[in-house]
Amino acid sequence: MSTSEGQNPAIELMSQRRSRLMTNESRQKALGFVPRSSDVLVATPIKCGTTWIQQIMHQLRSGGDMTFTDIDEVVPWIELAYDVRQDLDAEHKYQPRCFKTHASYDVCPKGGKYIVVYREPCASLYSAFNFFEGQYFRPGEITLDEFVKYMISPNEKIHVNYFQHLQSWWPKRNDPNVLFLLYEDMLEDLESAVRAVASFMGIDDEASITNAVKMSTFDFMKQSREKFACNLLSSYRNKAMGIPEAVRLQRVATGSATKGREMMDEGTKQAVQKMWDETNVTKETGFQDYSEFRDGLKREKQS
Numbered sequence: 494m495s496t497s498e499g500q501n502p503a504i505e506l507m508s509q510r511r512s513r514l515m516t517n518e519s520r521q522k523a524l525g526f527v528p529r530s531s532d533v534l535v536a537t538p539i540k541c542g543t544t545w546i547q548q549i550m551h552q553l554r555s556g557g558d559m560t561f562t563d564i565d566e567v568v569p570w571i572e573l574a575y576d577v578r579q580d581l582d583a584e585h586k587y588q589p590r591c592f593k594t595h596a597s598y599d600v601c602p603k604g605g606k607y608i609v610v611y612r613e614p615c616a617s618l619y620s621a622f623n624f625f626e627g628q629y630f631r632p633g634e635i636t637l638d639e640f641v642k643y644m645i646s647p648n649e650k651i652h653v654n655y656f657q658h659l660q661s662w663w664p665k666r667n668d669p670n671v672l673f674l675l676y677e678d679m680l681e682d683l684e685s686a687v688r689a690v691a692s693f694m695g696i697d698d699e700a701s702i703t704n705a706v707k708m709s710t711f712d713f714m715k716q717s718r719e720k721f722a723c724n725l726l727s728s729y730r731n732k733a734m735g736i737p738e739a740v741r742l743q744r745v746a747t748g749s750a751t752k753g754r755e756m757m758d759e760g761t762k763q764a765v766q767k768m769w770d771e772t773n774v775t776k777e778t779g780f781q782d783y784s785e786f787r788d789g790l791k792r793e794k795q796s
Contacts, residue, residue, distance in 0.1 A: 501635060503631075504643050506630065513733045514734065516575070518575060519573060519576040530606075533693070534591070534605050535568075535607075535608045536598075537609065537611070537658075538611070539595055539617070541655075541676055545676075547564045547568040552708045553691050553705045554588060554591065554694065555586075556701045557704045562724055563723070569592050571594045572594060573725075576729055577730075578729075595658075607670060609662045610679075611783075611786075612675070612676035614656075615754040618640070619753030619756055621644065624742060638760070654772070656769060656772035659778075660774060687702060687706045687709060723742040727740060769781075769783070
């Protein structure tokens with residue numbers, strides 16, 4: 494396939510590989526999934542704490558189970574489930590059933606409970622860059638600024654745009670079956686976040702909550718890094734994407750809330766802010782940027 498004029502060919506290769514991340518059949522199966530009213534789905538843009546919430550949910554409901562080889566085994570990614578031979582209607586060993594999705598509200602399967610998490614967009618994009626580097630492209634082939642500008646462009650069609658995702662879920666933030674969290678708040682006070690998730694899931698066992706806090710720290714998760722390394726995805730989809738089968742994506746990183754903005758040039762940060770403006774996030778939420786959004790959501794929760 495020819496590259497767009499002036500575009501880094503490594504970006505074209507990344508795009509081709511990511512287009513084979515999952516089959517259309519698997520996506521359609523996910524869209525047709527009917528959750529139970531007790532099912533809990535973490536619904537985030539990419540790199541906004543999805544794996545973190547998966548771990549919190551599973552530790553809360555299991556009381557400390559770490560026997561899985563991939564977190565997606567026990568908290569399935571609905572869009573990928575069919576491709577990795579998972580039955581979305583199957584019972585889970587622990588209750589409630591838990592799932593993950595990156596779907597916007599308009600296409601997300603309805604009927605369950607939803608934990609929605611956002612993160613400062615530059616931090617999210619920087620995390621995605623580090624996440625993809627080494628799998629979808631070799632280190633040094635794509636700069637951070639090239640990557641960001643591609644990911645916020647209309648050419649990125651694998652996952653819903655961060656800003657569109659936010660627009661779609663924002664009006665649902667106060668629904669009784671929706672829990673809104675922010676990544677930075679989780680970093681500052683993990684215990685409060687875990688307790689909020691526990692309450693939302695209907696779990697009030699103090700020992701399970703205390704244990705889940707300990708087992709959801711970055712230090713703990715890094716000690717079990719291989720359990721968060723996309724083993725299912727890699728085993729079933731690397732060949733289709735043209736990636737060596739031994740390559741694994743590593744989900745658990747530094748968790749920084751600020752490094753993304755520090756690493757981007759000014760023009761790239763302005764391009765990210767422009768997307769906030771042009772996708773009408775301000776019109777939808779009333780907030781000019783993520784900092785205002787975070788402060789406003791905090792005030793709203795306290796009122």
